[in-house]
Amino acid sequence: MALIRAGQPADTCRVREVNLLAFGQPDEGDLVERLRERCRELLELVAVRDGKVVGHILFSPATVSCQERTVKGAALGPMAVLQAYQGQGIGTALVRRGVAMLREQGCPFVVVLGYPEFYGRLGFGPASRFGVDCDWDVPDAAFMMLILADEAMRGMSGRAQYRPEFSQV
Numbered sequence: 001m002a003l004i005r006a007g008q009p010a011d012t013c014r015v016r017e018v019n020l021l022a023f024g025q026p027d028e029g030d031l032v033e034r035l036r037e038r039c040r041e042l043l044e045l046v047a048v049r050d051g052k053v054v055g056h057i058l059f060s061p062a063t064v065s066c067q068e069r070t071v072k073g074a075a076l077g078p079m080a081v082l083q084a085y086q087g088q089g090i091g092t093a094l095v096r097r098g099v100a101m102l103r104e105q106g107c108p109f110v111v112v113l114g115y116p117e118f119y120g121r122l123g124f125g126p127a128s129r130f131g132v133d134c135d136w137d138v139p140d141a142a143f144m145m146l147i148l149a150d151e152a153m154r155g156m157s158g159r160a161q162y163r164p165e166f167s168q169v
């Protein structure tokens with residue numbers, strides 16, 4: 001198994017490389033760097049195996065707003081694991097650790113745009129089930145939500161807003 005730890009400034013180049021190789025394009029690595037420059041409230045974790053960073057996950061602030069109020073939670077992504085290390089539970093471990101840390105901090109929800117099979121196993125369900133949608137035209141099953149604090153989220157529905165940097169991808 002991999003060691004999961006907080007991302008550090010010394011990981012910057014390697015995290016860019018992991019995202020580039022896993023996604024086959026620079027966009028996600030660029031997004032990570034833009035967010036780091038402009039947002040102080042990120043949760044970043046890396047997976048280390050054989051002394052190297054082989055996986056990375058980022059959580060950034062997100063909100064869900066309805067007429068009465070706005071609730072602040074987290075958006076998961078991007079997340080990447082190097083191909084040679086995929087299918088070994090590293091992505092799962094990154095999500096589980098990040099979600100556990102957010103839960104401890106009192107974060108009420110996590111949203112993610114991704115593979116339903118993967119996130120469904122980790123407790124995420126279609127956000128539409130909670131009356132929550134997003135700015136992007138994506139299949140219903142791909143935009144998912146995990147509720148961490150039922151009380152804070154009671155009666156909440158509306159649009160999830162990511163950081164503006166996501167709209168530049």
Ligand SMILES: CC(C)(COP(=O)(O)OP(=O)(O)OC[C@H]1O[C@@H](n2cnc3c(N)ncnc32)[C@H](O)[C@@H]1OP(=O)(O)O)[C@@H](O)C(=O)NCCC(=O)NCCS
Pocket residue numbers: 022023079080081082085086087088089090091092093113114115117118
């Ligand atoms: C998605 C990703 C982070 C998963 O990391 P991982 O370490 O392989 O994940 P785990 O080993 O914990 O779990 C593997 C599961 O991931 C899911 N998965 C991985 N890639 C998938 C894909 N393209 N489509 C659907 N499910 C996928 C499968 O459910 C797989 O289950 P299986 O092993 O039974 O086939 C990794 O495959 C990756 O970096 N992919 C390229 C980048 C990417 O697409 N990131 C976006 C994530 S939303």
